[in-house]
Amino acid sequence: MGGRKRKKVIKRMRKTIPKIFACPNCGEKTLSIVINREEGKAVIKCGRCNIIEGDILVSYVEEPVDAYGKFVDRYYGVGKPVKTNEESGKPSELENK
Numbered sequence: 055m056g057g058r059k060r061k062k063v064i065k066r067m068r069k070t071i072p073k074i075f076a077c078p079n080c081g082e083k084t085l086s087i088v089i090n091r092e093e094g095k096a097v098i099k100c101g102r103c104n105i106i107e108g109d110i111l112v113s114y115v116e117e118p119v120d121a122y123g124k125f126v127d128r129y130y131g132v133g134k135p136v137k138t139n140e141e142s143g144k145p146s147e148l149e150n151k
């Protein structure tokens with residue numbers, strides 16, 4: 055019974071550590087990205103130019119770098135928008151009454 059190893063659980067605060075990226079707006083490395091796992095969104099803030107984006111959707115497997123990629127895409131207007139306009143894009147059939 056001797057020599058039994060006890061597993062020590064090391065708490066890693068990985069998900070709460072903000073990551074710092076280069077800001078596409080001001081070019082400084084002052085862009086912090088915090089992922090809110092409960093909401094499945096990333097909050098992106100620049101401490102220099104105060105650009106803020108709190109509506110980047112991230113899945114469980116995605117990390118701040120993925121959110122950063124989406125943010126940059128959105129900033130430059132390339133790629134697909136995260137949100138679809140399906141709800142607001144109602145057909146104009148009403149006009150043909």
Ligand SMILES: [Zn+2]
Nearest residue numbers: 077080100103
């Ligand atoms: Zn900035």
